[in-house]
Amino acid sequence: MKHAKAHILIVEDDQAILRGLSDVLVFNGYSVEAAEDGGKGLEMILNNQFDLVLLDVMLPTMDGFSICKEVRRKKPAQPIVMLTAKGSEDDIVTGFTAGVDDYISKPFSLRELIVRVEAVLRRSGKHLGDERIELSSLVFDGKNLRASCNQHVVDLTRREMDIIVYLYRHQDRIVSKKELLIEVWHYADADIETRTVDIHMLKLRKKLHSLDATTDLIQTIRGEGYRLEYEQA
Incomplete structure (x- = not known):
């Protein structure tokens, strides 16, 4: 039996994007769960163990930036990649300030998605030094x-x-x-x-x-x- 590479949560309210992300990640060997609501997504992150969270900016009940800040307070090591609008540098800067590990601009290529996901998973929990x-x-x-x-x-x-x-x-x-x-x-x-x-x-x-x-x-x-x-x- 082949075990999944990693357990990923997608927090995204656009059904088409959610299905596309899920299909690509499952095809590449990842285990995937999903939430279409910001509040529900935060609850799932805090009460479960995920190797990575793919987090949209604009969500019902709670936006991605607020979710990220709350997660950083309670689970500071949780890897998070934010999904941003194409060319929205303000969202990217705000996301990094909130504590995301990386970002993917929509629409994105499948190659870019996998490259960024694999990069964050590789560096998860690893850093260059505490000196x-x-x-x-x-x-x-x-x-x-x-x-x-x-x-x-x-x-x-x-x-x-x-x-x-x-x-x-x-x-x-x-x-x-x-x-x-x-x-x-x-x-x-x-x-x-x-x-x-x-x-x-x-x-x-x-x-x-x-x-x-x-x-x-x-x-x-x-x-x-x-x-x-x-x-x-």
């Missing part, structure tokens, strides 16, 4: 997911900390966006179109700037990638 990193006046605390400068402190997401750790470990060279997708996001296919890295970098830079307005820790090398630049003690 403490000091870069000039900035201190990054991986265990508590915080960055500080003098008396100022900001909270970081696990993904933001993973970005800092990876760039720090490879500070002697430029790290490409594709490399980050493979090593930090764990994409098996890093050639799909995604703004994930750009949006995370934008949010991370804003947080660092709020700590120290003079800092420009993460340098963008046009056409190449990213590199850490700081004054070493």
Whole structure:
């Protein structure tokens, strides 16, 4: 008997999309459950064990952002991929702020769906490290997911900390966006179109700037990638 790769919950009120997602995931060996209502979806997430939740933004009774925030409070390790409207960058940014692991823009290709699902499942529960990193006046605390400068402190997401750790470990060279997708996001296919890295970098830079307005820790090398630049003690 072949066992399912993972147990996935789809929270989506569009019947056509729900059926399509379910069929594709079951065909690829996943066990699937579904909810068409936001409140019901939240109840199922909190009272059951799912390897991954596919969560729509617009839902009856409770929207996807509110669900994600509540799940992060009670089950912080729960992997969540948000389904967003095509080209709606505001939804993507809001989703990452709420704590989603990744997003898929509708309409999406079957290849993109499987690539993103497999990537989130691969990195679930895995991160680059809990170490403490000091870069000039900035201190990054991986265990508590915080960055500080003098008396100022900001909270970081696990993904933001993973970005800092990876760039720090490879500070002697430029790290490409594709490399980050493979090593930090764990994409098996890093050639799909995604703004994930750009949006995370934008949010991370804003947080660092709020700590120290003079800092420009993460340098963008046009056409190449990213590199850490700081004054070493």
